[in-house]
Amino acid sequence: MKLKIAVLPGDGIGPEITQQSVKVLKAVADRFDHQFEFEDALVGATAIDLLDNPLPEATLDLCKKSDAVLFGAIGHPKYDNNPDAKVRPEQGLLKLRKGLGLYANIRPVKAYDKLVEQSPLKADRIAGANMVIYRELTGGIYFGDKFTAEDGQSATDVCSYSVEEISRMAHLAFKAAQQRSKKLTLVDKANVLETSRLWRKTVTKIGEEYPDVSLDFLFIDNAAMQMILNPTQFDVILTENMFGDILSDEASVIGGSIGLLASASVGKENAMFEPIHGSYPQATGKGIANPVASILSAALLLEHFGLIEEAEAVRKAVELSIKLNVCTIDINKDNHYTTEKVGDFLEGLIS
Amino acid sequence: MKLKIAVLPGDGIGPEITQQSVKVLKAVADRFDHQFEFEDALVGATAIDLLDNPLPEATLDLCKKSDAVLFGAIGHPKYDNNPDAKVRPEQGLLKLRKGLGLYANIRPVKAYDKLVEQSPLKADRIAGANMVIYRELTGGIYFGDKFTAEDGQSATDVCSYSVEEISRMAHLAFKAAQQRSKKLTLVDKANVLETSRLWRKTVTKIGEEYPDVSLDFLFIDNAAMQMILNPTQFDVILTENMFGDILSDEASVIGGSIGLLASASVGKENAMFEPIHGSYPQATGKGIANPVASILSAALLLEHFGLIEEAEAVRKAVELSIKLNVCTIDINKDNHYTTEKVGDFLEGLIS
Numbered sequence: 001m002k003l004k005i006a007v008l009p010g011d012g013i014g015p016e017i018t019q020q021s022v023k024v025l026k027a028v029a030d031r032f033d034h035q036f037e038f039e040d041a042l043v044g045a046t047a048i049d050l051l052d053n054p055l056p057e058a059t060l061d062l063c064k065k066s067d068a069v070l071f072g073a074i075g076h077p078k079y080d081n082n083p084d085a086k087v088r089p090e091q092g093l094l095k096l097r098k099g100l101g102l103y104a105n106i107r108p109v110k111a112y113d114k115l116v117e118q119s120p121l122k123a124d125r126i127a128g129a130n131m132v133i134y135r136e137l138t139g140g141i142y143f144g145d146k147f148t149a150e151d152g153q154s155a156t157d158v159c160s161y162s163v164e165e166i167s168r169m170a171h172l173a174f175k176a177a178q179q180r181s182k183k184l185t186l187v188d189k190a191n192v193l194e195t196s197r198l199w200r201k202t203v204t205k206i207g208e209e210y211p212d213v214s215l216d217f218l219f220i221d222n223a224a225m226q227m228i229l230n231p232t233q234f235d236v237i238l239t240e241n242m243f244g245d246i247l248s249d250e251a252s253v254i255g256g257s258i259g260l261l262a263s264a265s266v267g268k269e270n271a272m273f274e275p276i277h278g279s280y281p282q283a284t285g286k287g288i289a290n291p292v293a294s295i296l297s298a299a300l301l302l303e304h305f306g307l308i309e310e311a312e313a314v315r316k317a318v319e320l321s322i323k324l325n326v327c328t329i330d331i332n333k334d335n336h337y338t339t340e341k342v343g344d345f346l347e348g349l350i351s
Numbered sequence: 352m353k354l355k356i357a358v359l360p361g362d363g364i365g366p367e368i369t370q371q372s373v374k375v376l377k378a379v380a381d382r383f384d385h386q387f388e389f390e391d392a393l394v395g396a397t398a399i400d401l402l403d404n405p406l407p408e409a410t411l412d413l414c415k416k417s418d419a420v421l422f423g424a425i426g427h428p429k430y431d432n433n434p435d436a437k438v439r440p441e442q443g444l445l446k447l448r449k450g451l452g453l454y455a456n457i458r459p460v461k462a463y464d465k466l467v468e469q470s471p472l473k474a475d476r477i478a479g480a481n482m483v484i485y486r487e488l489t490g491g492i493y494f495g496d497k498f499t500a501e502d503g504q505s506a507t508d509v510c511s512y513s514v515e516e517i518s519r520m521a522h523l524a525f526k527a528a529q530q531r532s533k534k535l536t537l538v539d540k541a542n543v544l545e546t547s548r549l550w551r552k553t554v555t556k557i558g559e560e561y562p563d564v565s566l567d568f569l570f571i572d573n574a575a576m577q578m579i580l581n582p583t584q585f586d587v588i589l590t591e592n593m594f595g596d597i598l599s600d601e602a603s604v605i606g607g608s609i610g611l612l613a614s615a616s617v618g619k620e621n622a623m624f625e626p627i628h629g630s631y632p633q634a635t636g637k638g639i640a641n642p643v644a645s646i647l648s649a650a651l652l653l654e655h656f657g658l659i660e661e662a663e664a665v666r667k668a669v670e671l672s673i674k675l676n677v678c679t680i681d682i683n684k685d686n687h688y689t690t691e692k693v694g695d696f697l698e699g700l701i702s
């Protein structure tokens with residue numbers, strides 16, 4: 001297969017981890033006889049520094065004409081603590097999601113046997129946990145009108161959802177549930193929010209088309225609790241943008257490290273693959289960042305194009321590396337490997 | 352001291368737990384020679400069923416002219432799964448908060464030594480955790496405009512905050528931090544939301560008046576993760592309404608049971624005390640609900656009126672009951688006590 005892949009390393013640890021997943025994808029191409037062509041582009045704080053724009057035209061263009069985007073990470077503390085900043089790195093990511101129409105963000109979470117020990121949660125609670133979070137990605141409060149009053153005395157963010165936005169997500173999530181354990185949980189705040197009531201109504205109706213999938217509902221506050229109390233109850237979770245952001249970061253503790261969690265963002269025409277972790281500025285350039293989330297994102301990329309065996313090869317390699325403790329410091333405290341060494345090891349296993 | 356206390360048992364397990372805290376308050380009044388006068392009123396689904404109104408006038412009036420409100424719980428599943436319901440139990444609670452001007456919700460969270468074993472989290476992670484969450488309670492997306500388009504094809508919720516709303520909360524939280532470990536963490540999503548940027552700006556400025564308190568910031572997604580990874584890092588957490596709802600329910604896992612978490616909601620003129628758990632309809636009438644969250648809410652009530660020794664007596668009694676395992680089934684799996692028996696035991700300890 002021939003694939004053109006846009007690589008957007010972004011900020012902080014983005015470049016060093018993305019380098020490892022490109023390495024792994026190259027090894028896959030070699031072994032399975034594919035042609036993957038990579039092209040880099042700027043995004044985030046890095047792009048602001050050089051071009052005063054978190055998402056330069058050229059980057060969006062490249063992404064549009066590529067088959068897939070491999071994304072690193074975004075964000076820099078110098079913008080976080082400046083509430084008056086006019087341009088922010090995160091705008092690059094949000095515009096990219098919107099510009100490419102990536103409305104569904106898919107975040108698999110599982111407890112690796114070997115890492116159950118490392119988790120802050122007790123082993124018996126998380127053993128066997130295996131879920132996937134379907135987070136809506138181009139709507140809600142992230143993309144509604146936002147403004148500060150002229151006198152600076154108040155600010156507003158608007159959260160809207162349409163039946164159409166909810167429906168396309170719901171179909172994806174129900175289909176995923178059909179391929180898994182046939183259980184879908186909608187997370188919302190229908191006892192308070194009008195948008196949540198529209199979610200509940202729409203998803204309930206669509207559920208009639210998937211009689212083999214059992215549908216239930218949880219308020220987000222309760223879900224945030226259940227995620228820790230009893231994570232094995234979940235199979236597919238469907239939720240809106242902001243709740244998905246919070247719940248999936250929280251869920252990362254189940255896996256033992258946020259450095260392991262990959263995500264796929266898909267739309268009608270484009271697809272992007274990125275770790276769920278951030279740019280981790282304190283770690284930049286130190287060789288301590290875990291490249292596995294990015295490498296597993298590459299596996300999702302392969303799977304997206306039907307390269308199932310290839311994706312399996314990457315996942316098997318990752319599982320072996322964890323079993324052998326060839327891991328960065330977030331997982332292997334005593335005798336850790338560098339970002340690059342982990343990448344090399346996985347490359348070697350696949351080649 | 353003479354106190355007039357409005358008692359709003361509400362729905363589900365509300366009545367049975369509130370009965371226990373009233374019992375405890377009566378024991379306190381007897382022992383410390385106070386006069387507490389109690390009067391009951393309707394709220395929630397119970398009030399809808401009888402009067403078609405989740406917050407009858409008479410209830411709000413009673414609350415206004417009382418010194419404090421003791422609130423049970425609210426919510427009934429028959430409304431949750433009906434997105435078209437015109438009146439909902441939760442409106443009763445929200446109108447009450449707004450009507451009484453209860454802008455600050457204060458939720459203490461601590462890991463009880465004895466319960467560390469029961470928590471889904473490993474003991475070494477949570478031992479010593481002791482924080483208080485200051486949740487804004489009468490603003491944000493809970494109280495903004497909300498509407499469904501005429502064609503039913505979209506819905507909207509508006510989230511707004513004013514500098515004034517943020518400031519009064521910030522002062523309370525900074526003052527609390529001064530009395531504790533002098534650390535305040537603002538939780539927001541300033542990389543995406545305009546309202547969050549106003550929070551960050553306003554709180555940063557107010558922080559200059561409290562140079563002895565160290566202020567830091569966390570995005571809500573990261574906070575949801577840190578709450579589990581490393582809860583002992585927190586002292587006072589300050590956050591907006593929705594984030595506070597999610598984060599405090601999540602934090603309940605640290606304590607070992609949501610059945611232990613109390614809250615105080617305060618405003619300029621009124622104060623209300625309620626457990627953070629919900630109405631737990633499945634448990635109604637079974638005698639299995641944990642009354643401790645309500646009883647600790649009564650302790651917060653006592654403290655609010657400067658009855659420090661009295662509040663301490665209640666807390667000591669609760670601690671002893673936990674040590675002796677005189678607990679409901681959420682905590683004592685093998686040989687549990689009923690809701691009433693726990694109440695009786697605590698009453699006995701205090702008398």
Ligand SMILES: CC(C)[C@H](C(=O)O)[C@@H](O)C(=O)O
Pocket residue numbers: 074075090093245276542543572
């Ligand atoms: C960087 C930030 C804007 C982003 C989000 O909130 O969506 C991130 O937290 C994520 O989850 O991908």
Ligand SMILES: CC(C)[C@H](C(=O)O)[C@@H](O)C(=O)O
Pocket residue numbers: 191192221425426441444596627
């Ligand atoms: C019942 C509901 C409206 C309420 C809220 O979301 O505020 C509850 O979850 C709480 O936290 O007190």
